[in-house]
Amino acid sequence: MAEAILKSKANFEVQSAGIAAMTGQPTNPKAIDTLKANQIDFSGQSQQLDSELVDWADLILTMTNHHKQAITSHFSAGIDKVFTLKEYTSDDADETWQALKATYLKLEEKRASISENSTKEEIEACLSEEIAEIRRLEEKLRDLDIVDPFGQNLEAYQQAYQEINSAIDKLIEKLPE
Known part of the structure; x- marks a missing residue:
């Protein structure tokens, strides 16, 4: 959802990838429904994070500290550019x-x-x-996680959307176009 939200608000080159994603799987239907309910049209496929994507990215934003730690332990080349979304947009x-x-x-x-x-x-x-x-x-750092709605109901996806959307608004203010 974060990729779709950011692309709908700003002109950044963005790719979404998962640590344990199965490449080529369609976007979760609940995520698509949540995006549509918020006037964002998005259809995509999952891809697994690999060293090529890590090298390509100027910035890697995760939803949770657990994801951040997994990335930094598997891809040491990207250690200085991996943050949780809320961490990167937080002042403290x-x-x-x-x-x-x-x-x-x-x-x-x-x-x-x-x-x-x-x-x-x-x-x-x-x-x-x-x-x-x-x-x-x-x-205190755990408060910087966005809860993963996967496997939960549509309401959990809406809550995650609201959190991601708010953090992306802050991200756009922070990043140069």
Whole structure:
């Protein structure tokens, strides 16, 4: 749906691809119905993400952090151009990512300084502040996911459409034509 919404609003060269997509499959009928209900005519076929598409893209936007992680783990060449859609359009997401990286670094530094003779309880007590902060930051980043409506009812597709549409409006403001 994101490809269709973006193409309906701006003149960008866009391709949609899935991590586990079966190339050549028709677009989900519920997605097509949702797009039609919002005056967007779209018919397309799925394609699987491959290294050629990753190389072609200037920017790769995913709906979820899970998808982002899957792409960056399989296609290291694209690691610097993969974002969730909401992350890329959010003003504070970069700050959250930087804070998360810094907290992980602090955790690893503390872990390295812990004595081998420390008990499990002592280790947990030493690292508890960083672990709590990591959980808090990761939860904040989860709010940057757009829930995948696949396998759900038409209402779930409409909700996903609204989320994607709103994020794409922000994306268009952010990107040069």
